Amino acid sequence: MKLRRQRPAPIDGLEPGERVLATGGGPDGEVAATTHRLLLRDTSVEWARVETAAWDGDAELLVVTEVPDGRGQRRRHRVALESPRRLVDVVREQVTQSVVISRHVPVDGRRGVRVTGRRTPADLITWTAAVDSGLDLRDPATKARVDAAVALVRNEVE
Known part of the structure; x- marks a missing residue:
């Protein structure tokens, strides 16, 4: 059967x-x-x-x-x-x-940003960045390090 x-x-x-x-x-x-x-x-x-x-x-x-x-x-x-x-x-x-990629990148000691790329049905990648608590994105130096971390992860895939 x-x-x-x-x-x-x-x-x-x-x-x-x-x-x-x-x-x-x-x-x-x-x-x-x-x-x-x-x-x-x-x-x-x-x-x-x-x-x-x-x-x-x-x-x-x-x-x-x-x-x-x-x-x-x-x-x-x-x-x-x-x-x-x-x-x-x-x-x-x-x-x-x-999920195509998900990386935690330290930007200030152990605190950092989790960058995740997800594939859509149209075969595009959408990106999200989740910043660890304690990081202040209003601080220009911190924001620049976070932006660089996001670019680093994106460059691994794109």
């Missing part, structure tokens, strides 16, 4: 070339992981915009945190799901796969 993986249900509104990899559901509605993004009830998040995704098994919540926006704000999505094992695995795989 052959065991076959059940195909995910069809999803409307997919982009050309986008495929559904896994789905899950719960009290917060259906969730789908595609080749390009995570589709939530009210929104979708490209994999390159996901900073972290974690499964809280006790609360049965998928917690997805987006990379900071231009003001440094991170959107967090909490989605209640029932038995989402395959979905959680696929989300982890897609988030990990989107």
